[in-house]
Amino acid sequence: MDNSDTYLLNFKGYNFERSNVDIDFLENLDDFEIRDDDVFIITYPKSGTIWTQQILSLIYFEGHRNGTETVDTLDRIPFFELNIRKVDFLKRPSPRIFASHLPYYLVPKALKNKKAKIIYIYRNPKDVLVSFFHFSNLVVTLKAADSIEHFMERFLNGKVVGSLWFDHIRGWYEHRHDFNILFMMFEEMKKDLRSSVLKMSSFLEKELNEEDLETIVKRATFQNMKSDPRANCEKILKHEIGKRTNDSFFLRKGTIGDWKNHFTVEQNERFDRVFQRKMKNIPLKFIWDINEE
Numbered sequence: 163m164d165n166s167d168t169y170l171l172n173f174k175g176y177n178f179e180r181s182n183v184d185i186d187f188l189e190n191l192d193d194f195e196i197r198d199d200d201v202f203i204i205t206y207p208k209s210g211t212i213w214t215q216q217i218l219s220l221i222y223f224e225g226h227r228n229g230t231e232t233v234d235t236l237d238r239i240p241f242f243e244l245n246i247r248k249v250d251f252l253k254r255p256s257p258r259i260f261a262s263h264l265p266y267y268l269v270p271k272a273l274k275n276k277k278a279k280i281i282y283i284y285r286n287p288k289d290v291l292v293s294f295f296h297f298s299n300l301v302v303t304l305k306a307a308d309s310i311e312h313f314m315e316r317f318l319n320g321k322v323v324g325s326l327w328f329d330h331i332r333g334w335y336e337h338r339h340d341f342n343i344l345f346m347m348f349e350e351m352k353k354d355l356r357s358s359v360l361k362m363s364s365f366l367e368k369e370l371n372e373e374d375l376e377t378i379v380k381r382a383t384f385q386n387m388k389s390d391p392r393a394n395c396e397k398i399l400k401h402e403i404g405k406r407t408n409d410s411f412f413l414r415k416g417t418i419g420d421w422k423n424h425f426t427v428e429q430n431e432r433f434d435r436v437f438q439r440k441m442k443n444i445p446l447k448f449i450w451d452i453n454e455e
């Protein structure tokens with residue numbers, strides 16, 4: 163039996179991590195006051211959130227870029243709906259940048275009315291599943307799964323934080339052409355970080371000179387983020403969430419296709435069957451393997 167309900171809080175059909183949200187905040191999400199120059203990074207969990215937080219911190223905050231600033235990325239770009247390093251959003255100077263895992267239907271009304279900008283990052287769901295499996299086994303407030311088999315069962319039934327991946331992508335896919343939304347793929351960032359940073363900065367209307375661009379690309383690589391204590395988010399987990407082992411939490415491997423090291427042939431076939439059924443009307447391109455074009 164899966165007791166996942168004890169750590170999940172289902173609010174209006176979407177699963178939050180019970181220990182990390184404030185029900186009053188959720189009740190008032192719709193009317194949250196959005197500013198024109200707010201920016202939201204929105205993802206399904208394990209799809210490149212902290213990577214994009216790092217990139218936007220570097221684009222927006224010069225001190226972050228030249229290494230003179232001591233503020234952690236997470237304080238620069240806080241999680242919107244999670245109680246991690248909670249700050250008073252109303253007192254925050256503009257431009258405010260938030261990270262969020264909200265599904266489209268739950269975001270504040272003003273965002274749906276196209277006030278402010280949104281960068282939505284998606285990742286191939288097999289790698290999302292693997293990343294999520296490892297993360298769940300490290301964070302004490304999430305429920306560990308003893309095997310990929312067990313976690314896949316949960317993932318394909320939406321019994322995880324973030325609910326069903328297929329629902330999340332569908333909701334955002336339908337709005338991918340909205341002028342205030344930039345719809346991007348994790349694998350595209352991995353394959354060409356420079357072009358991805360340029361795409362983001364151009365969407366955000368933040369012009370970068372060649373030197374800044376070089377610095378940002380360098381500081382947003384997996385290895386450099388992993389060794390940067392302001393970017394790797396290790397502190398929040400050690401001090402604010404808790405941990406099971408000494409493994410790295412967020413920056414685990416950062417690769418494309420790690421699912422191949424985890425799925426059996428049967429598990430992969432099972433996943434593909436569900437994927438084909440659920441994604442029938444969503445002709446999105448995915449990169450499943452690093453060698454794919």
Ligand SMILES: Nc1ncnc2c1ncn2[C@@H]1O[C@H](COP(=O)(O)OS(=O)(=O)O)[C@@H](OP(=O)(O)O)[C@H]1O
Nearest residue numbers: 207208209210211212213293383384413414415416
């Ligand atoms: N710079 C860079 N390059 C490549 N990959 C990166 C980078 N930064 C983060 N990551 C990978 O993103 C995965 C974590 O996703 P999230 O940040 O969305 O996690 S969370 O939802 O906020 O908990 C997690 O994926 P896995 O390594 O596959 O577990 C991270 O390693």
